[in-house]
Amino acid sequence: MVNFSKNKNCPASEDLLSFQTCRLTEREGKVIRKHLGACDFCSAEVEFYTHFPQPEDTVEPAPIPQPLFELAQALMNKKKDNSFFSKLMEEK
Ligand SMILES: [Zn+2]
Structure with a gap:
């Protein structure tokens, strides 16, 4: 077979x-x-x-490869911790 x-x-x-x-x-x-x-x-x-x-x-x-997924997640978290948004707010 x-x-x-x-x-x-x-x-x-x-x-x-x-x-x-x-x-x-x-x-x-x-x-x-x-x-x-x-x-x-x-x-x-x-x-x-x-x-x-x-x-x-x-x-x-296609499923996202796990390492890429973790990287994306880390970047997103970093952005959050990094006060990316609060920085934006300050500039206003
Ligand atoms: Zn084939």
């Missing part, structure tokens, strides 16, 4: 969707097309998108 799932070489679903809707550059498209020739799972996924077009607003946003 073939392992019918994505592997680490598989493009993200987003990329496959972009490929299907022709939103990739020629170079990116080439990479995906080559992958599709070798990967049944991704071929099936693109096939799926062909039959069931995904409306833009239902595409799940």
Whole structure:
């Protein structure tokens, strides 16, 4: 039985969707097309998108990587502690 799932070489679903809707550059498209020739799972996924077009607003946003999330949070907290807003108020 073939392992019918994505592997680490598989493009993200987003990329496959972009490929299907022709939103990739020629170079990116080439990479995906080559992958599709070798990967049944991704071929099936693109096939799926062909039959069931995904409306833009239902595409799940990519999850924010945890370190980036923490960085963003730290920056926000810093801004708060830093009295960024009170400084703005003082200037008024
Ligand atoms: Zn694949």
